[in-house]
Amino acid sequence: MNQIPALARVFAYLSILTVGGGMAAFPEMKILTVDVHHWLDFHELIHLYSVGQLAPGPNMMMIVSIGDWAGGLLGAAVVLIAFFGPTALLALIIGRAWNKLDKWPWRTSIQQGLAPVSIGLLLAGTLTMAKGAVTGWSTGGIALAVLLTMLWRKVNPALLVIGGAIAGGIAFMPK
Amino acid sequence: MSDAVVNPALTESQLVAAARAKATTASIFREFLIIGATSFGGVVPYLRNSLLTKNHWVDDKEFVELLSISQSLPGLNATNMAVLLGDRLRGWMGAAAAVVGVCLPGAVIMLLAGIAYRIRGDHALVTYMLKGVAAAAAGLLLSTVIQLGKKSLSQHFDLVFVLITVLLVNRLHVSVPRTLIAVGIVAILFHYPRKAAKEDASQ
Numbered sequence: 001m002n003q004i005p006a007l008a009r010v011f012a013y014l015s016i017l018t019v020g021g022g023m024a025a026f027p028e029m030k031i032l033t034v035d036v037h038h039w040l041d042f043h044e045l046i047h048l049y050s051v052g053q054l055a056p057g058p059n060m061m062m063i064v065s066i067g068d069w070a071g072g073l074l075g076a077a078v079v080l081i082a083f084f085g086p087t088a089l090l091a092l093i094i095g096r097a098w099n100k101l102d103k104w105p106w107r108t109s110i111q112q113g114l115a116p117v118s119i120g121l122l123l124a125g126t127l128t129m130a131k132g133a134v135t136g137w138s139t140g141g142i143a144l145a146v147l148l149t150m151l152w153r154k155v156n157p158a159l160l161v162i163g164g165a166i167a168g169g170i171a172f173m174p175k
Numbered sequence: 176m177s178d179a180v181v182n183p184a185l186t187e188s189q190l191v192a193a194a195r196a197k198a199t200t201a202s203i204f205r206e207f208l209i210i211g212a213t214s215f216g217g218v219v220p221y222l223r224n225s226l227l228t229k230n231h232w233v234d235d236k237e238f239v240e241l242l243s244i245s246q247s248l249p250g251l252n253a254t255n256m257a258v259l260l261g262d263r264l265r266g267w268m269g270a271a272a273a274v275v276g277v278c279l280p281g282a283v284i285m286l287l288a289g290i291a292y293r294i295r296g297d298h299a300l301v302t303y304m305l306k307g308v309a310a311a312a313a314g315l316l317l318s319t320v321i322q323l324g325k326k327s328l329s330q331h332f333d334l335v336f337v338l339i340t341v342l343l344v345n346r347l348h349v350s351v352p353r354t355l356i357a358v359g360i361v362a363i364l365f366h367y368p369r370k371a372a373k374e375d376a377s378q
Contacts, residue, residue, distance in 0.1 A: 057279075084254055116362055
């Protein structure tokens with residue numbers, strides 16, 4: 001079955017939801033890619049997102065894998081364009097208008113008002129993801145250790161993700 | 176703006192203007208491709224290092240301003256920054272070169288990683304490691320949310336909007352766009368432009 005139009009539609013829609021960060025779109029991404037279109041299962045989605053943290057560049061690049069699985073190389077390309085195209089165009093337009101909006105008093109209101117909503121959306125996405133990723137004491141411990149390390153020290157996050165892989169390998173290894 | 180600065184010594188804005196005049200679409204693509212290929216653990220610090228410290232394509236003030244625009248728009252910070260910076264350097268061609276450059280390496284890597292996962296993802300040890308990776312990513316995300324919250328919330332009451340948003344999406348399963356529009360409008364109205372704030376800003 002040809003999934004290309006659905007991939008284009010879903011990822012263009014998701015791109016508009018990424019206010020504040022890619023994770024803001026995660027709850028809808030889970031519903032659309034897992035529950036509606038069955039392109040992958042929830043654990044695969046979480047694994048892909050997490051492995052994506054080890055790749056350089058923008059942090060939602062795991063969408064390319066979803067596109068490839070559902071529609072091959074063309075699917076990957078379509079997803080990439082659908083997910084980054086609309087917001088790139090919007091950034092171009094707003095970026096140019098921004099200085100003109102300087103004297104518009106509502107600009108600050110919009111920024112201040114959107115900040116808590118976008119953080120709420122990021123948190124909602126994080127909790128959706130954590131529900132699948134933190135399944136017991138060992139995974140909870142790894143998540144907490146990473147959280148505390150990040151809050152206390154400046155560490156490259158990619159190193160902590162590698163640490164998670166090692167800890168996971170040791171913790172879940174059959175004795 | 177920066178045009179007003181006239182100084183015999185080479186000021187930061189003159190340095191930036193000179194560096195910008197030399198930027199070509201190809202050099203923009205190359206710089207962003209390098210950033211896209213090396214920015215392990217988050218793009219923004221690498222953007223800053225390359226564009227500000229190494230190439231002098233932006234000054235500190237403009238970088239922070241562009242970052243704040245990026246954060247209030249839909250789209251990832253990394254790609255929004257690429258578009259905004261590329262546009263300031265060489266118009267839409269610069270923006271296109273920057274965004275393609277910053278995305279390309281990660282996209283190729285994840286394409287290959289996805290293929291590898293399909294082949295080897297059910298291998299026992301890989302599964303255990305992926306569990307650890309996912310748990311680490313969850314902790315990482317939560318730390319990002321906390322740090323972003325500390326930085327960008329303008330008052331304690333904003334936590335109420337954060338909480339309502341989370342409850343709507345995660346508990347009541349309201350869709351993200353509806354939540355965004357509904358809570359967004361209320362929060363923007365809550366932060367309506369006050370006269371006092373305006374006078375403060377003009378002083």
